[in-house]
Amino acid sequence: MTEQRVEPLVTxxxxxxxxxxxxxxxxxxxxxLLVFSFATDGVMDLIGLDAPGRAATGHTLYTLETHLxxxxxxxEAVAIxxxxxxxxxxxxxxxxFHTLVRxxxxxxxxxxxxMLCNIDTAGPRSAPFAPAVADRLASLVEAxxxxxxxxxxxxxxxxxxxxx
Amino acid sequence: xxxxxxxxxxxxxxxxxxxxxxxxxQAPIEAPLCLHRxxxxxxxxxxxxxxxxxxxxxxxxxxxxxxxxxxxxxxxxxDVGGHSFYTVQTLIHHIREAALGDPLRLTLxxxxxxxxxxxxxxxxxxxxxxxxxxxxxQMLTHVDMALGRSCPMPAELHAKVQAILAAHALLPRPTQxxxxxxxxxRT
Numbered sequence: 001m002t003e004q005r006v007e008p009l010v011t012x013x014x015x016x017x018x019x020x021x022x023x024x025x026x027x028x029x030x031x032x033l034l035v036f037s038f039a040t041d042g043v044m045d046l047i048g049l050d051a052p053g054r055a056a057t058g059h060t061l062y063t064l065e066t067h068l069x070x071x072x073x074x075x076e077a078v079a080i081x082x083x084x085x086x087x088x089x090x091x092x093x094x095x096x097f098h099t100l101v102r103x104x105x106x107x108x109x110x111x112x113x114x115m116l117c118n119i120d121t122a123g124p125r126s127a128p129f130a131p132a133v134a135d136r137l138a139s140l141v142e143a144x145x146x147x148x149x150x151x152x153x154x155x156x157x158x159x160x161x162x163x164x
Numbered sequence: 165x166x167x168x169x170x171x172x173x174x175x176x177x178x179x180x181x182x183x184x185x186x187x188x189x190q191a192p193i194e195a196p197l198c199l200h201r202x203x204x205x206x207x208x209x210x211x212x213x214x215x216x217x218x219x220x221x222x223x224x225x226x227x228x229x230x231x232x233x234x235x236x237x238x239x240x241x242x243d244v245g246g247h248s249f250y251t252v253q254t255l256i257h258h259i260r261e262a263a264l265g266d267p268l269r270l271t272l273x274x275x276x277x278x279x280x281x282x283x284x285x286x287x288x289x290x291x292x293x294x295x296x297x298x299x300x301x302q303m304l305t306h307v308d309m310a311l312g313r314s315c316p317m318p319a320e321l322h323a324k325v326q327a328i329l330a331a332h333a334l335l336p337r338p339t340q341x342x343x344x345x346x347x348x349x350r351t
Binding site for chain 1: 175176180212216217218219221222224225239242248250251252253254255256257258276277278281283301302303309312341342343344345346347349
């Protein structure tokens with residue numbers, strides 16, 4: 001009765017397009033990132049950095065770092081969904097974690113951790129988030145705080161046994 | 165009944181369909197390898213005129229494909245043996261923007277390898293100014309495509325990978341390699 005159901009934040013849904021498939025018949029690695037960048041656009045829409053918001057504030061987001069973990073092959077025309085968790089925010093940076101899942105059964109296909117920076121396009125230079133954007137981000141952080149930290153978050157790349 | 169056709173697909177690499185190079189064990193190995201020098205295409209830039217982030221990865225992938233063909237991985241290798249390399253992880257650092265028409269120079273450094281995995285480091289430079297634009301660190305695994313499972317490289321391939329690893333052993337470790345993502349707070 002009191003059980004709280006946590007609905008994932010869906011930031012993009014669609015199908016694997018034929019032009020994203022490589023010679024192995026799978027979604028090519030760069031197109032996973034394209035899908036995740038659409039999901040980041042979805043986040044920007046949510047926090048007031050959609051096209052009108054960008055025009056009004058003169059701000060946009062640049063990606064500083066992006067880390068992909070490929071979990072499963074994905075074939076053409078498969079229906080896919082991106083879930084997004086906000087891992088952290090400071091005055092000008094946004095730390096996101098996207099998970100690509102198969103719509104049919106929720107199977108995790110890939111993850112993408114991103115660090116984005118708010119940019120005043122007049123510079124261009126980094127700048128604090130506009131107050132309204134910062135408010136929306138703060139409420140997302142608060143809403144996502146109870147969610148478990150994803151296993152892939154914060155990891156680095158190394159062969160086993162060689163990690164410093 | 166007709167013959168099975170090669171699977172139609174949308175993404176092609178610049179070298180797709182060209183056979184792998186013959187490996188000369190006596191030839192010196194570039195350190196790092198410099199195998200790909202594209203210019204930024206109109207298809208790769210966004211409404212700001214900057215190369216979009218997924219296209220950085222597309223360019224790193226094209227450089228990987230040139231690397232594969234250097235070590236003997238091509239369509240024939242895939243179709244005859246049923247093996248290929250799959251990317252398991254990728255970490256990109258974006259350092260500077262790239263604009264339409266910019267000449268790019270890609271370098272590829274082999275950081276580590278075992279019997280089935282390769283740990284690669286790509287750097288993307290502006291071809292004229294030499295400015296570092298982005299880096300891409302990747303872990304790739306040799307797979308049996310039918311089983312969908314990793315498997316050791318054949319001995320001949322493993323020997324080439326080890327020769328490149330030895331040639332790259334003296335290169336400095338890139339500062340971006342081995343990083344993880346997080347907000348570092350000043351305390």
